[in-house]
Amino acid sequence: xxxxxxxxxxxxxxxxxxxxxxxxxxxxxxxxxxxxxxxxxxxxxxxxxxxxxxxxxxxxxxxxxxxxxxxxxxxxxxxxxxxxxxxxxxxxxxxxxxxxxxxxxxxxxxxxxxxxxxxxxxxxxxxxxxxxxxxxxxxxxxxxxxxxxxxxxxxxxxxxxxxxxxxxxxxxxxxxxxxxxxxxxxxxxxxxxxxxxxxxxxxxxxxxxx
Amino acid sequence: xxxxxxxxxxxxxxxxxxxxxxxxxxxxxxxxxxxxxxxxxxxxxxxxxxxxxxxxxxxxxxxxxxxxxxxxxxxxxxxxxxxxxxxxxxxxxxxxxxxxxxxxxxxxxxxxxxxxxxxxxxxxxxxxxxxxxxxxxxxxxxxxxxxxxxx
Amino acid sequence: xxxxxxxxxxxxxxxxxxxxxxxxxxxxxxxxxxxxxxxxxxxxxxxxxxxxxxxxxxxxxxxxxxxxxxxxxxxxxxxxxxxxxxxxxxxxxxxxxxxxxxxxxxxxxxxxxxxxxxxxxxxxxxxxxxxxxxxxxxxxxxxxxxxxxxxxxxxxxxxxxxxxxxxxxxxxxxxxxxxxxxxxxxxxxxxxxxxxxxxxxxxxxxxxxxxxxxxxxxxxxxxxxxxxxxxxxxxxxxxxxxxxxxxxxxxxxxxxxxxxxxxxxxxxxxxxxxxxxxxxxxxxxxxxxxxxxxxxxxxxxxxxxxxxxxxxxxxxxxxxxxxxxxxxxxxxxxxxxxxxxxxxxxxxxxxxxxxxxxxxxxxxxxxxxxxxxxxxxxxxxxxxxxxxxxxxxxxxxxxxxxxxxxxxxxxxxxxxxxxxxxxxxxxxxxxxxxxxxxxxxxxxxxxxxxxxxxxxxxxxxxxxxxxxxxxxxxxxxxxxxxxxxxxxxxxxxxxxxxxxxxxxxxxxxxxxxxxxxxxxxxxxxxxxxxxxxxxxxxxxxxxxxxxxxxxxxxxxxxxxxxxxxxxxxxxxxxxxxxxxxxxxxxxxxxxxxxxxxxxxxxxxxxxxxxxxxxxxxxxxx
Numbered sequence: 001x002x003x004x005x006x007x008x009x010x011x012x013x014x015x016x017x018x019x020x021x022x023x024x025x026x027x028x029x030x031x032x033x034x035x036x037x038x039x040x041x042x043x044x045x046x047x048x049x050x051x052x053x054x055x056x057x058x059x060x061x062x063x064x065x066x067x068x069x070x071x072x073x074x075x076x077x078x079x080x081x082x083x084x085x086x087x088x089x090x091x092x093x094x095x096x097x098x099x100x101x102x103x104x105x106x107x108x109x110x111x112x113x114x115x116x117x118x119x120x121x122x123x124x125x126x127x128x129x130x131x132x133x134x135x136x137x138x139x140x141x142x143x144x145x146x147x148x149x150x151x152x153x154x155x156x157x158x159x160x161x162x163x164x165x166x167x168x169x170x171x172x173x174x175x176x177x178x179x180x181x182x183x184x185x186x187x188x189x190x191x192x193x194x195x196x197x198x199x200x201x202x203x204x205x206x207x208x209x210x
Numbered sequence: 211x212x213x214x215x216x217x218x219x220x221x222x223x224x225x226x227x228x229x230x231x232x233x234x235x236x237x238x239x240x241x242x243x244x245x246x247x248x249x250x251x252x253x254x255x256x257x258x259x260x261x262x263x264x265x266x267x268x269x270x271x272x273x274x275x276x277x278x279x280x281x282x283x284x285x286x287x288x289x290x291x292x293x294x295x296x297x298x299x300x301x302x303x304x305x306x307x308x309x310x311x312x313x314x315x316x317x318x319x320x321x322x323x324x325x326x327x328x329x330x331x332x333x334x335x336x337x338x339x340x341x342x343x344x345x346x347x348x349x350x351x352x353x354x355x356x357x358x359x360x361x
Numbered sequence: 362x363x364x365x366x367x368x369x370x371x372x373x374x375x376x377x378x379x380x381x382x383x384x385x386x387x388x389x390x391x392x393x394x395x396x397x398x399x400x401x402x403x404x405x406x407x408x409x410x411x412x413x414x415x416x417x418x419x420x421x422x423x424x425x426x427x428x429x430x431x432x433x434x435x436x437x438x439x440x441x442x443x444x445x446x447x448x449x450x451x452x453x454x455x456x457x458x459x460x461x462x463x464x465x466x467x468x469x470x471x472x473x474x475x476x477x478x479x480x481x482x483x484x485x486x487x488x489x490x491x492x493x494x495x496x497x498x499x500x501x502x503x504x505x506x507x508x509x510x511x512x513x514x515x516x517x518x519x520x521x522x523x524x525x526x527x528x529x530x531x532x533x534x535x536x537x538x539x540x541x542x543x544x545x546x547x548x549x550x551x552x553x554x555x556x557x558x559x560x561x562x563x564x565x566x567x568x569x570x571x572x573x574x575x576x577x578x579x580x581x582x583x584x585x586x587x588x589x590x591x592x593x594x595x596x597x598x599x600x601x602x603x604x605x606x607x608x609x610x611x612x613x614x615x616x617x618x619x620x621x622x623x624x625x626x627x628x629x630x631x632x633x634x635x636x637x638x639x640x641x642x643x644x645x646x647x648x649x650x651x652x653x654x655x656x657x658x659x660x661x662x663x664x665x666x667x668x669x670x671x672x673x674x675x676x677x678x679x680x681x682x683x684x685x686x687x688x689x690x691x692x693x694x695x696x697x698x699x700x701x702x703x704x705x706x707x708x709x710x711x712x713x714x715x716x717x718x719x720x721x722x723x724x725x726x727x728x729x730x731x732x733x734x735x736x737x738x739x740x741x742x743x744x745x746x747x748x749x750x751x752x753x754x755x756x757x758x759x760x761x762x763x764x765x766x767x768x769x770x771x772x773x774x775x776x777x778x779x780x781x782x783x784x785x786x787x788x789x790x791x792x793x794x795x796x797x798x799x800x801x802x803x804x805x806x807x808x809x810x811x812x813x814x815x816x817x818x819x820x821x822x823x824x825x826x827x828x829x830x831x832x833x834x835x836x837x838x839x840x841x842x843x844x845x846x847x848x849x850x851x852x853x854x855x856x857x858x859x860x861x862x863x864x865x866x867x868x869x870x871x872x873x874x875x876x877x878x879x880x881x882x883x884x885x886x887x888x889x890x891x892x893x894x895x896x897x898x899x900x901x902x903x904x905x906x907x908x909x910x911x912x913x914x915x916x917x918x919x920x921x922x923x924x925x926x927x928x929x930x931x932x933x934x935x936x937x938x939x940x941x942x943x944x945x946x947x948x949x950x951x952x953x954x955x956x957x958x959x960x961x962x963x964x965x966x967x968x969x970x971x972x973x974x975x976x977x978x979x980x981x982x
Contacts, residue, residue: 052688053842055883069882074688089882093845096879100848125852136841154263155683155841156270158666160851162841167266168248174261232681237623237662264682271683271840273665274623290585291780291816292742294830300968307945307967328667328834329585330624333742334397334436334749345400351972352943 015083028072028083029057039085040094040114042186043137044073048146051138058093060084069093091118099123101135108133108187134189136162140181150174152197153181164189171199218250222257229260232268236275245276281316281323283361285341285354290329292336301337302326304351308358322358363513365643368651369526372517379518388425388467389445392454393506395432395596396588397749398439399627402456406440409456413463420468428515431505431596435493436749438478443506448487451476480768496766498728499752500736501549501712502589505596510631513638521599522644524715525606529652532718537611538564541714543722545734550579550670550707551785551811552887553733553800559704562694563612566702574614574702576605578711579675580621580628583667584783585834587814589738590708592750594621594628597712598635602645602658604711607718609656612704617656620675622663632660667838671886672697672705674840685840686886707812709738730756733799737810741767743817744776753798760794763817770819777818778902782811784831785891787898788824807898809891823920824899824906829857831895835888846889849880853896860907861921863914870907874900919981922966926982929970931956933978940970940979 011022015037022031027050032039042054050073057072062082069089077083084090098115103125105111111133115121136155141164144153152172156165166172175198182190190197221238225231235254239246246269255265269275287293287302302313305324309317316323332338335347339354341361346354366372392398392407410427419425433441438452442462449466451458451473458476465471477484478491485491499505508515528537542557567574578601582590594601605617621629636658639645647655666684668674674684676698697703713735717725726734733755739762742748746768753762763769763776770776778788781798787808789796796802800810818827836850856873859865877893884890900907909915916924929940929949934956941949941957948964951957959970959979971979 051842052885053844055843055845055885058883070690071688075690089878092875093879093883096849096852096876097844097883100844100852104848125855135844136847138842151261151263154267156266157841158271158668158683159837159839159841160847162847165266167262172263174263230679230681233664233678234661237664258681260681267683268681271666272663275664289834291783291814291830292586294585295743295816295818295822295827297968297972300972303967304969304972327624328583328838329587331396331582331588331591332400333586333588333740334439335400336742338400347400351969 011077011079013077013079013081013083016085017082022077026077028059028061028070028075028077031077032059032072032083032085037085039072040117041073042114042135043139045139045143045184047184048139048142050074051142054097054135054137056094056097058090060087060090094118095120100125103127105132105135105187105189107131108135108189110187111135132189133187133192134164135187136164137186138164139184139186140164140190143180143184148176148178148180150176152176166197169196171195172197175199218253222253225258227257227259229258229264232258232260232265233272236265236269240275244280245278247277278316279320281320283321283342284323284325285339285358286325286327286330287313288328288330288332288336288338288340289326290333290336290338292333293329293338296336298337301339301349301351301354305354308355321361363638363641365641366650367643369530372522372526372650376517376520376523379514383518384423386446387423388421389428390425390462390467391428391430391443391445391506393431393433393439393441393443394429395434395436395439395505395592395750397432397436398441401439403440405456406442406454406459409459410463413459417460417463419463425463425467428509428512430507431510432502432592432750433488433506434497434502434750434752435478435488435491435747437747441506443488448489450478450485450488450491452478493747493749493751493766493768496761497752498736498754500716500725500728501593501600501709501738502597502750502752503716504600505592508597510596510598511634511638513642516599520719521715522603522606524718525603525610525644526650528607528610528718529650529654534564534611534613537607537718540722541611541717544717544725545722545732546710546713546717546725547733547800548707549709549713549737549813551782551809553810556706556710559694559706560608560611562692563702563704566695567613570702572701573616573699574612575698575704576609576612576614576617577675577679577698577703577705578605578617578619579670579672579705579707580619580625580632581663581667581670581675582622582625582708582812583670583838584785584812584814586742586780586816587740587783587812589740589750589813591625591628593708593712593738594625595631598628598632599639600712600715601632601708602635602639604706604714605658606645606649606656607714608704608706608711610654612702614704615655615657617658618661618679618698619658620661620663620669620679622669623665624663629660629662636660666840667834668840668886668888671888673886675705676703683840685842686888688885709813729754730797730799732801737798737813739798739813739815741815741817743780743815744770744773744819744822745817746771755799756797758795759789759798762798762815763794767817770817773819777820777822778824778899780808780816780818780827780895781814782809782891782894783814784835785809785887785894786811787894788818788827788902789898790902792902807901808894821918821920823916823918824903825857825860825910825916826918826920828896828899829854829861832857832892835892839888843883843885843889845880845883846885846892849876849883849889850892852876853880853893857896860910861916862923863910863921865907865911867908867911869911870900870904925966926961927959927964927966927970928961928980928982929957929959930978930980933976935976935978937975939973939975943969943973945969 098120102123152175339349546556547553669684673687678684738752936954948960
């Protein structure tokens with residue numbers, strides 16, 4: 001470590017007061033995980049590019065009097081910056097996101113557990129869809145695009161009407177039923193709607209499935 | 211209306227076959243036919259070499275695209291800030307009741323499509339309603355209803 | 362086809378000849394076709410002038426020219442007509458007035474008094490005397506109302522492309538950047554980022570990574586209530602093109618884009634024509650003015666997404682994708698369109714550049730306030746007498762704009778608040794009416810300059826309702842990618858809806874502030890990041906109004922539907938029955954010619970009766 005410190009390439013900074021080092025190109029999140037700091041994420045997966053959608057991985061970046069809340073999954077650390085993973089501002093952002101998620105995805109066990117981890121057990125917000133599990137993290141879309149390459153899935157509409165869907169909301173001819181989308185989905189959402197994406201499996205593979 | 215692929219050549223030929231022209235093509239088809247059919251979307255995707263899922267994303271993301279045919283006349287109620295302060299929302303609600311449709315929808319007889327817009331840039335005349343290309347400035351619900359009845 | 366201008370000297374000489382050839386006695390009729398006048402039928406007025414002049418044998422030596430110009434600014438009293446050489450300024454002109462104007466004013470030089478503008482008992486013959494105009498200083502809007510933007514001789518005579526020619530032939534790119542830095546020009550689209558610094562970052566990034574660089578004009582003016590950029594794009598498109606040429610030369614870009622929102626079809630049309638003209642003359646394309654500098658432009662139309670006014674979303678849209686912003690930890694000036702150095706400048710910013718290059722950065726820096734140089738165009742709308750477009754030096758107090766230029770609030774002696782900065786901004790209360798209108802002072806007060814929309818509110822406007830309005834607007838326009846915005850705005854609205862319905866709890870105000878802070882801190886882009894501003898400023902300055910909604914379940918301004926009642930004033934009601942006929946709830950009863958009554962238990966406060974009553978007998982309480 002000391003030799004690396006002499007090497008100008010390495011970036012020295014602190015996380016929660018502890019000195020850490022990042023190699024060029026590392027994000028704060030990657031560095032934090034190397035050192036065993038726990039930062040929650042939903043839309044982050046090592047296999048695909050980061051998107052910065054869930055904002056759960058927020059940390060506070062401080063330098064003297066200046067500070068800013070940033071997402072650790074994409075923020076490039078620089079020499080001397082102080083990163084705080086649990087400051088009041090960070091806690092505030094996290095707790096509201098989790099409470100809002102409880103209302104948005106009431107059917108997701110994973111969200112309930114994640115929220116409970118941070119002391120959020122109930123929500124005051126209106127529950128519009130009691131069976132919803134999808135947080136719109138976009139991991140399924142990105143894996144289908146970047147890794148599998150068939151691009152069967154994408155986002156439709158925008159804002160509160162945004163949905164993960166196949167074109168025209170009918171089973172996609174491009175889907176190859178590989179199951180990667182289910183593998184990366186952080187909740188049970190993709191599993192429960194797989195039939196809508198790939199259609200009837202027997203039809204796809206030409207014979208009845210096991 | 212069936213938009214056979216061959217009809218679109220005159221539009222497709224205006225743009226190189228690169229992904230960046232997806233939106234321009236969708237806009238030209240929307241302007242020409244009033245909506246984007248599945249066939250048109252497919253032809254455009256082939257021309258600019260993007261997957262259908264991307265075109266679907268784009269066509270449903272932007273408000274100016276419609277995947278359903280629109281009415282003969284388009285009514286646009288401005289809900290910009292100045293128009294809101296001068297009662298634009300009441301006019302929109304009144305027209306919804308009058309025409310029996312929600313904003314964004316078309317009447318059953320396909321005569322009128324009612325839209326709300328977030329600012330037409332004619333704020334000096336708030337509240338503003340546009341019917342096709344005509345402006346009704348300082349609009350009162352009664353005046354708009356009379357205008358529509360004349361059509 | 363116009364002949365190509367081969368070099369800067371030819372352009373200069375052409376301009377000189379045009380100016381010399383001008384006959385000072387040439388009668389000119391300038392009809393305003395700006396957004397406000399157009400919506401009041403100004404195109405029919407212009408048509409009437411052209412038609413009548415063609416048909417009649419007018420008793421003047423020279424046939425009057427009709428120029429369809431850009432916005433004159435005083436939209437409230439349009440359609441506007443300006444006559445040269447007399448300088449007569451006529452307001453509220455109708456097609457029926459055209460013949461008299463030609464016969465009396467143009468031919469005989471007589472004044473038609475009923476068409477003059479009067480204010481506070483004074484009648485004004487020329488625009489220059491009117492207080493609304495007297496207090497303005499026009500740089501970005503210098504040509505609006507004077508030139509016919511699509512008449513290239515008019516455009517050249519007004520000096521177009523002289524600054525671009527000077528930059529390309531007498532200055533190095535570095536000198537151009539330095540001049541703009543000296544001017545202190547800050548982005549006029551909202552954030553107020555120093556333009557020179559942005560250009561320098563891009564130029565440096567390009568030097569480090571050679572390849573394409575781009576310059577983009579942000580013509581997406583999405584703030585409801587703002588139409589300055591529309592007026593400039595329609596009324597002086599060549600100034601935008603000229604600004605782009607200057608910027609492209611400075612940073613080393615050879616390809617540019619103008620992103621215009623689709624709700625501005627006339628702006629698109631005029632820009633297209635301007636680009637075509639510029640190309641024909643060799644002012645765009647290869648080897649501009651024989652300098653060897655290549656630069657060309659393309660227009661991209663928006664497709665109905667406010668979020669595309671945000672830089673990364675705008676770029677994504679140009680790339681042919683949904684307009685979802687990207688986290689911006691690397692400046693767009695370094696990595697923008699297709700990962701290349703890209704400069705995004707607002708329409709008004711670009712329109713300021715020719716003046717800066719011609720007159721020097723120091724000239725510009727000498728106007729306005731410290732750190733906030735130059736002038737700014739504002740759209741003054743809402744509850745104000747003189748609605749329209751104004752351009753004033755930075756640093757003018759808010760009260761001057763609203764009260765002196767704007768004429769104050771009709772029927773009241775003071776405004777309640779002025780909303781600046783659109784949905785990203787905040788409300789400045791009357792108590793702070795002397796706030797200097799500049800980037801830094803407005804930000805300090807909790808609002809922001811934004812694109813320049815200034816919405817004046819009076820005591821019949823409810824701040825809870827206004828905060829709700831902006832949140833609903835942003836919720837509708839949110840791209841939906843990040844949770845704090847997609848879910849947080851909805852959550853904030855739930856609080857505000859409860860307040861508006863009289864169902865809020867007093868603790869909710871503090872909770873709402875905490876949620877607002879979380880949305881501000883956590884959002885991916887400035888749409889979500891600034892969405893809490895209207896809520897936070899209205900709570901800061903009008904907390905008692907929120908408390909009235911919660912504690913007393915009253916809406917003091919008489920706006921929030923669930924907290925008001927409609928009542929017919931028996932003294933004003935003539936019993937005509939029109940309201941009852943229009944009532945969708947059929948809850949108005951009364952005999953003919955006798956005062957009518959609303960059954961409050963059935964009334965849904967839709968406003969139909971209020972709207973249809975000609976006697977103002979429907980009262981809101």
